[in-house]
Amino acid sequence: MAEKTENFETLMKLSLDGDTRAYTILLQETARFLRPFLAKRLNSSVEVDDLLQEILLSIHKARHTYDGNRPYKPWAYAIAKFRLQDHLRVYYADHLRHAVELSEVENDLQESVTKTDITYESISGEVQKLPAKQAAILQMMHQEGYTAKEVAEKTGMKESAVKVAAHRAYKALRKKLER
Amino acid sequence: MGNIEELVEALAQDATKVQPAPHPFRLSLRWLAGATAYIVLSLVISGLRPDLMAKFHEPWFVAEIICLVGILAASSSGAAVLVFPDLHQMRRVVFAPAVLLALFVVIIFFSWHADSPPAPLPQHSYQCTISIALFSILPAAWIFYSMRKFASTHCHLAGSIALLYAFSIGALWLRLHEQNDSVMHVIQWHYIPMVGFGIIGLWVGKVLLKW
Numbered sequence: 008m009a010e011k012t013e014n015f016e017t018l019m020k021l022s023l024d025g026d027t028r029a030y031t032i033l034l035q036e037t038a039r040f041l042r043p044f045l046a047k048r049l050n051s052s053v054e055v056d057d058l059l060q061e062i063l064l065s066i067h068k069a070r071h072t073y074d075g076n077r078p079y080k081p082w083a084y085a086i087a088k089f090r091l092q093d094h095l096r097v098y099y100a101d102h103l104r105h106a107v108e109l110s111e112v113e114n115d116l117q118e119s120v121t122k123t124d125i126t127y128e129s130i131s132g133e134v135q136k137l138p139a140k141q142a143a144i145l146q147m148m149h150q151e152g153y154t155a156k157e158v159a160e161k162t163g164m165k166e167s168a169v170k171v172a173a174h175r176a177y178k179a180l181r182k183k184l185e186r
Numbered sequence: 187m188g189n190i191e192e193l194v195e196a197l198a199q200d201a202t203k204v205q206p207a208p209h210p211f212r213l214s215l216r217w218l219a220g221a222t223a224y225i226v227l228s229l230v231i232s233g234l235r236p237d238l239m240a241k242f243h244e245p246w247f248v249a250e251i252i253c254l255v256g257i258l259a260a261s262s263s264g265a266a267v268l269v270f271p272d273l274h275q276m277r278r279v280v281f282a283p284a285v286l287l288a289l290f291v292v293i294i295f296f297s298w299h300a301d302s303p304p305a306p307l308p309q310h311s312y313q314c315t316i317s318i319a320l321f322s323i324l325p326a327a328w329i330f331y332s333m334r335k336f337a338s339t340h341c342h343l344a345g346s347i348a349l350l351y352a353f354s355i356g357a358l359w360l361r362l363h364e365q366n367d368s369v370m371h372v373i374q375w376h377y378i379p380m381v382g383f384g385i386i387g388l389w390v391g392k393v394l395l396k397w
Contacts, residue, residue, distance in 0.1 A: 025203035034194040060193050067197045068397070069337030072270050074206040085272040089339035 020075035034063055040080070041087050048091060062090045133183050134176075141176035144169055207336060210266035210274050217262045217329060221355050224325060228359055235365040246297035253290045254358050260286045261351035265329060268344035269336035280340075283347055287381070294377065298369040305367035314364070314375040318356035319383070326352035330394050338395050345391015350384035 015036065021029035038059055045055045045062075065086050073082050127134070127149040134145050147153045147161065155173065159166040207213070241247045260282035267279045329348045338344040357380045366372065 022201055023204045023206055025201060027198045027201050030201040031194055031198040034197060035191075038190050038194065056189060059190060063190070063193055063197065065337070065397075067200070069271055071204045072207050072337050074209075077272075077275050081275060082270075082272040085339050086337070089271065 015079035016075050016077075019070070019073055019079055023070065023073075023075065034066070037066065037083055038063060041083070044084070044087060045091065048095075054094075058090060058094050061094070062087050065090055130180065130184065133180055136183075137176050137179060141172050141179070144172050145176050148173060207270070210263065210270065210276065210279070213269070213332075214259075214263040214266035217266065217332070217351065218259060220328065221258060221262070221325060221351070225355060225359050225362075228321070229362060232359075232363050235363055237365055238362065246293065246300050249293045250290075250297055251358070251361065253286060253293050254354060254361065257283060257286045257290060258351065258354040258358060261347050261354060264347040265333065265344060265351055268340050268347060269333050269338050271337050271339045273340070280343070280347075283350055290377075294369070294373060298373065301367075301369045304370065307368050307371050308366050311371070311375055314360060314371070315379040318353060318360055318376060318379065320356075321359055322349075322352040322356035322383070325355045330390075333395060334397075337397055338391075341391045341395040342388045343391065344395050345389070345393075346384050346387035349387030349390060350380070353380040353383045356380070 015033065018029045018033040018036075022033055041059060041062060042055065045058055046052070049055050049058065066083060069086060073079065127145075131150075134142050136142075137145070144158055144162070147158045148155065153161065155169045156166050158164075159169045162169070164172075208216075235241070264280050264283045267273050267276050273280060326349060329351055330345075333344060333348060357376050360376060361372070
């Protein structure tokens with residue numbers, strides 16, 4: 008591990024001297040250790056790829072701020088975190104812009120949800136076709152009777168994330184059932 | 187994955203020899219030297235306060251000036267560290283301005299306590315804030331111009347500390363130029379605005395230091 012870390016510093020020093028081969032290896036290795044870091048935090052592999060490209064560009068742009076005399080990885084991770092935060096900020100801002108207020112749609116909702124013939128059991132087949140995480144959340148909330156907060160505690164997610172996932176699941180189910 | 191390979195290849199082709207950035211302390215010294223030259227030149231033009239020698243016999247005034255110089259040095263070092271994505275792995279330096287500011291508050295408190303009976307308030311008021319602001323424009327422009335050449339990942343904080351650097355230059359110059367003994371006036375129209383502009387720097391940094 009120490010040897011590999013040393014290699015990063017040496018590779019960067021060579022890169023700053025204009026060594027193309029060293030720079031290629033450094034960027035490839037950087038992409039390799041940053042990919043799992045991003046994959047843990049983002050949903051789709053397309054997003055991971057896009058952001059990874061952006062991070063590599065940023066590393067290229069900021070390479071003069073690294074002198075080769077301190078560990079390379081904290082420097083690279085600092086740039087990666089910065090770009091990730093930027094990406095997530097834009098992502099959530101975009102989602103908030105397109106979010107619909109509940110008050111705007113309440114008139115379009117069915118008059119009485121309690122009188123509906125639809126039960127969890129009657130649509131459980133459709134629920135199982137949803138992504139695993141959404142299906143599990145719906146099952147816990149509507150079959151086992153957990154609240155969003157309890158589901159969050161059980162799954163280790165944030166309560167808001169559980170609500171968002173449930174909301175998406177309802178939306179997907181409604182589309183399917185309306186067909 | 188293919189895209190990444192292509193990008194790596196393209197970036198590698200662009201890998202010309204690059205001069206690494208100077209160490210943050212060298213960078214900080216450069217900014218401090220610039221600030222010193224600017225203050226000295228300005229004082230040569232505008233003149234020192236006539237009672238400066240006598241004031242240097244007052245311990246709280248001396249402590250105030252020393253601490254103000256400390257804030258200038260600490261903010262210069264803090265800003266220099268903050269231009270590096272990883273803070274040059276010297277995270278503690280970033281907290282130095284906050285420590286100095288806390289010390290400054292204590293010194294000003296004792297200075298105000300020692301100002302008994304209180305020195306009369308001068309005729310002017312907000313004009314001091316305007317003078318400090320105008321005087322600080324040049325150092326602020328210079329430090330932001332320098333910082334933009336690097337890659338800060340803490341744009342808000344970097345902007346705040348950069349403006350604190352610039353406005354501490356202005357506050358220091360005015361304290362050495364203006365004959366004024368009222369601690370209350372100095373707090374109200376010199377130092378609170380100085381810290382206030384530092385807070386505005388949080389937003390300025392976000393705008394100017396984005397890369």
